[in-house]
Amino acid sequence: MKSLSNARIAELLGETAALYEIENEPFKPRAYERAALAIEAREEPLYETMARGGPKALQEIPGIGAGIAAHLAELLARGTFAEYERLKKKTPVAVGELVAVEGIGPKTVKTLWEKLKIKNLDELEAAARGGKLRALAGFGEKSEEKILKGIAFRRTVGGRMILGAVLPVAHALENKLRAFQEVKNAIVAGSIRRMKETVGDIDLLVVSEKPEETMKKIAGLPEIEHVNVHIVQPESWGAALNYFTGSKAHNIALREIAIKKGWELNEYGLLKTEKELYEKLGLKYIEPELREMTGEIEASKNGKLPHLVGYNDLKGDLQAHSTWTDGTRSIEEMARAAAELGLEYIAMTDHTQGLAMTGGMNEKEFAEQAKEIDALNDRFKKQETRFKILKSAEVNIKKDGSLDLADEALAQMDFAGASVHSHFELSVKEQTKRLIKAIEHPLIDIIFHPTARLLNKRPGISADWSEVIAAAKENVTALEIDAAPERLDLHDELIRQCVNAGVMLSIGSDAHSPDGFRALKLGIAQARRGWAEKKNIVNVLPVEKMLKMLKRNREK
Ligand code: DGT
Ligand code: CA
Numbered sequence: 285m286k287s288l289s290n291a292r293i294a295e296l297l298g299e300t301a302a303l304y305e306i307e308n309e310p311f312k313p314r315a316y317e318r319a320a321l322a323i324e325a326r327e328e329p330l331y332e333t334m335a336r337g338g339p340k341a342l343q344e345i346p347g348i349g350a351g352i353a354a355h356l357a358e359l360l361a362r363g364t365f366a367e368y369e370r371l372k373k374k375t376p377v378a379v380g381e382l383v384a385v386e387g388i389g390p391k392t393v394k395t396l397w398e399k400l401k402i403k404n405l406d407e408l409e410a411a412a413r414g415g416k417l418r419a420l421a422g423f424g425e426k427s428e429e430k431i432l433k434g435i436a437f438r439r440t441v442g443g444r445m446i447l448g449a450v451l452p453v454a455h456a457l458e459n460k461l462r463a464f465q466e467v468k469n470a471i472v473a474g475s476i477r478r479m480k481e482t483v484g485d486i487d488l489l490v491v492s493e494k495p496e497e498t499m500k501k502i503a504g505l506p507e508i509e510h511v512n513v514h515i516v517q518p519e520s521w522g523a524a525l526n527y528f529t530g531s532k533a534h535n536i537a538l539r540e541i542a543i544k545k546g547w548e549l550n551e552y553g554l555l556k557t558e559k560e561l562y563e564k565l566g567l568k569y570i571e572p573e574l575r576e577m578t579g580e581i582e583a584s585k586n587g588k589l590p591h592l593v594g595y596n597d598l599k600g601d602l603q604a605h606s607t608w609t610d611g612t613r614s615i616e617e618m619a620r621a622a623a624e625l626g627l628e629y630i631a632m633t634d635h636t637q638g639l640a641m642t643g644g645m646n647e648k649e650f651a652e653q654a655k656e657i658d659a660l661n662d663r664f665k666k667q668e669t670r671f672k673i674l675k676s677a678e679v680n681i682k683k684d685g686s687l688d689l690a691d692e693a694l695a696q697m698d699f700a701g702a703s704v705h706s707h708f709e710l711s712v713k714e715q716t717k718r719l720i721k722a723i724e725h726p727l728i729d730i731i732f733h734p735t736a737r738l739l740n741k742r743p744g745i746s747a748d749w750s751e752v753i754a755a756a757k758e759n760v761t762a763l764e765i766d767a768a769p770e771r772l773d774l775h776d777e778l779i780r781q782c783v784n785a786g787v788m789l790s791i792g793s794d795a796h797s798p799d800g801f802r803a804l805k806l807g808i809a810q811a812r813r814g815w816a817e818k819k820n821i822v823n824v825l826p827v828e829k830m831l832k833m834l835k836r837n838r839e840k
């Protein structure tokens with residue numbers, strides 16, 4: 285049997301989580317979701333972990349206990365597991381594709397199945413179109429409209445995968461190929477190399493001394509779904525890498541320049557490096573993240589390319605959660621994990637009371653948390669560690685733009701962020717007003733995940749972004765690039781507008797566990813795609829300098 289890819293296993297565990305929720309199981313849904321996330325983000329394929337150390341090795345993965353490990357061992361051996369089959373028999377629906385629609389949760393799936401025998405997306409769409417949902421308790425014409433909108437959105441994003449899920453798989457493949465004896469080079473190209481937020485497939489470029497043998501081996505790999513392998517000649521490496529990195533529009537523009545110079549440019553050209561290629565065209569090297577035909581060729585010609593913020597430039601992380609709200613690790617564990625990654629500081633930005641489902645905190649709880657942070661910082665100091673935990677919060681922005689935490693509590697923090705978690709449907713005018721009200725608040729230093737989108741799931745709020753950006757500039761409020769794989773918010777285009785307007789940006793992992801810090805790379809990538817330099821990103825600075833840049837500490 286063909287081994288299952290980590291992505292497919294994560295999908296099955298996610299489905300299991302939803303099925304448990306349908307059964308009203310109290311803890312299992314979260315446990316299975318957590319396991320799904322851990323597996324999705326893992327570079328080593330699970331079947332290899334299993335081959336290496338059996339179920340014991342599976343249990344070493346954070347978030348996977350003995351119970352789930354046993355299910356996984358069975359899943360790897362049989363392609364399914366008894367518990368999943370049992371749950372599926374009770375609710376035989378495509379729960380994964382249904383809960384992927386904004387506004388549909390496991391409980392709704394259960395109702396839809398029990399009352400209307402709806403099994404999948406097509407049947408849900410037909411029922412919504414036919415006005416059949418409004419007969420259910422809690423449903424109306426409005427919810428039918430909303431569901432149809434959600435389904436339409438799902439369809440437009442189609443089969444595109446989110447970068448954060450694909451990147452570990454792509455890198456694992458790259459490493460696997462490099463380990464083949466006859467393979468002399470292998471690299472991921474295409475939209476993944478450009479770090480685009482969603483990607484259609486994995487483009488792999490390979491130099492091999494025995495192309496046929498390599499192709500045969502590759503065909504046997506389980507991760508190979510959606511992978512395009514291009515075997516190229518070493519003397520054409522630069523030309524091929526450039527061609528298969530794209531974007532297509534960027535390629536076409538390069539080819540036109542070549543034609544004007546009387547050459548032909550294609551993937552077989554005798555160019556060993558990309559740098560050589562750009563030089564021949566009279567251009568400065570253009571980083572992959574910029575190759576989207578948004579002015580990079582002009583800028584390269586005129587020596588006006590940005591000095592992009594680098595993947596190792598962040599000194600700290602300005603958004604992270606702990607067990608005080610919906611994170612899975614203590615503040616100390618989060619801090620130690622961040623320090624191990626080479627960061628000098630993190631901000632603890634647990635949720636506020638309005639966000640009940642996360643266990644959001646009130647003023648008193650933030651005061652208690654502050655004591656814990658002070659004690660930890662004291663200990664770090666005594667151990668002569670430079671690491672610092674900053675006191676902060678992710679304050680919920682209410683419908684009218686006001687906040688759900690008192691100013692007195694905000695004033696006790698090192699800084700505060702605010703963000704939108706509800707009322708996504710407001711008009712552009714109301715949404716803009718609401719965001720600007722939060723931006724104008726003297727104790728709100730950063731707006732977290734400003735558009736509140738979820739990739740492939742929720743399009744994000746509609747606001748007049750030029751107005752929002754102008755207000756951020758005027759009020760010295762930073763806007764965040766939330767690096768969580770499912771968010772990447774701000775997105776590249778808005779980042780570019782911020783850069784052009786001189787608005788300060790922050791990058792936050794939004795980590796809910798130590799694994800979450802890995803997302804920072806995705807946030808930096810989006811910053812680069814938005815042409816951001818170090819000077820645009822506040823948390824490239826060491827902690828004292830960074831704090832001085834924030835609104836509450838700026839001299840008026
Ligand atoms: P994706 O996969 O939809 O996320 O986007 P890409 O950019 O990876 O596009 P893909 O996979 O269709 O092709 C990989 C690269 O190959 C693309 O970025 C540029 C190059 N390429 C593909 N088709 C063409 C073409 O018709 N003309 C030119 N000039 N380049 C192409
Ligand atoms: Ca591609």
Ligand code: ZN
Pocket residue numbers: 678703705732733
């Ligand atoms: Zn949030």
